[in-house]
Amino acid sequence: MIKNIIVVASGKGGVGKSTVALNLAITLARFKNFKVGLLDADVYGPSVPKMIGVSEKPQLSKTKKMLPYQKFSIFAMSIGNMIPENEAIIWRGPMASGAIKQMLNDVEWGDLDFLIIDLPPGTGDIQLSLCQSLKINGAVIVSTPQEVSLLDVRKAINMFKKVNVPILGIIQNMSYLEINETKKYLFGKNGALEESKKQNLKFLGEIPIYSEISNAGDSGIPLTSKNNSCINNVFENISDQLIEVLDKNKTQDVKISN
Ligand SMILES: Nc1ncnc2c1ncn2[C@@H]1O[C@H](COP(=O)(O)OP(=O)(O)OP(=O)(O)O)[C@@H](O)[C@H]1O
Ligand SMILES: [Mg+2]
Numbered sequence: 001m002i003k004n005i006i007v008v009a010s011g012k013g014g015v016g017k018s019t020v021a022l023n024l025a026i027t028l029a030r031f032k033n034f035k036v037g038l039l040d041a042d043v044y045g046p047s048v049p050k051m052i053g054v055s056e057k058p059q060l061s062k063t064k065k066m067l068p069y070q071k072f073s074i075f076a077m078s079i080g081n082m083i084p085e086n087e088a089i090i091w092r093g094p095m096a097s098g099a100i101k102q103m104l105n106d107v108e109w110g111d112l113d114f115l116i117i118d119l120p121p122g123t124g125d126i127q128l129s130l131c132q133s134l135k136i137n138g139a140v141i142v143s144t145p146q147e148v149s150l151l152d153v154r155k156a157i158n159m160f161k162k163v164n165v166p167i168l169g170i171i172q173n174m175s176y177l178e179i180n181e182t183k184k185y186l187f188g189k190n191g192a193l194e195e196s197k198k199q200n201l202k203f204l205g206e207i208p209i210y211s212e213i214s215n216a217g218d219s220g221i222p223l224t225s226k227n228n229s230c231i232n233n234v235f236e237n238i239s240d241q242l243i244e245v246l247d248k249n250k251t252q253d254v255k256i257s258n
Pocket of ligand 1: 010012013014015016017018019020042045047120121173174207208209210211213214215217218
């Protein structure tokens with residue numbers, strides 16, 4: 001049984017969804033002792049295999065289900081494992097969401113506390129049909145502080161409202177770059193924080209720009225898999241906030257059903 005399905009989304013591409021999804025999954029597993037799966041559902045450009053350093057095909061269980069990769073304390077599977085690398089995929093929403101749904105059924109996930117789904121960028125057919133066809137507990141929205149990113153965040157928020165997926169909160173990525181103890185706000189200051197206040201959404205935390213993050217993405221060894229990396233605390237705080245909001249949503253559900 002999968003207790004919580006959480007999607008990591010943003011309207012805009014390249015804002016750090018995959019980085020957040022992966023490091024959040026590892027943090028929940030390593031430091032909070034949950035059983036966590038990560039499903040890379042980015043049909044346009046799956047990046048999790050590269051980020052966790054796997055290139056081999058998944059093995060099959062006795063019942064012919066795909067076994068997720070067990071690495072860095074999590075169970076991971078990517079839509080990238082179902083399609084040849086470098087093959088441009090022009091899938092329409094129902095096809096892509098069908099493939100993603102199939103990955104939920106055809107992968108031997110076992111019992112999980114959390115399945116984190118790294119969504120493709122955008123608010124089109126794929127995201128819509130996926131949200132409509134899965135029982136999603138909530139969405140985590142990632143944005144840089146920049147207005148162009150926030151424009152797309154507003155679209156994503158509207159989409160989730162339309163399909164009744166609760167928004168758990170916003171994470172502000174690439175908040176600032178610190179040079180000689182001075183913070184440089186390359187993408188503007190606190191745009192996503194302000195947006196969370198305007199939209200009455202929980203602010204789950206901020207992640208600075210660190211060269212270690214982009215290096216880790218390429219090396220296949222996620223930062224939170226190391227002890228004392230520069231982002232371990234950041235992700236532990238984000239996980240605490242996330243657990244808090246999920247608990248709160250659950251008690252509210254109970255109140256409503258009474
Ligand atoms: N806080 C950060 N500091 C430095 N580099 C970062 C940070 N967050 C993300 N990156 C880098 O920025 C790039 C984009 O991040 P990522 O792939 O996680 O974004 P994405 O939203 O998943 O992109 P896409 O929409 O293409 O799926 C990557 O090279 C990643 O390593
Ligand atoms: Mg991505």
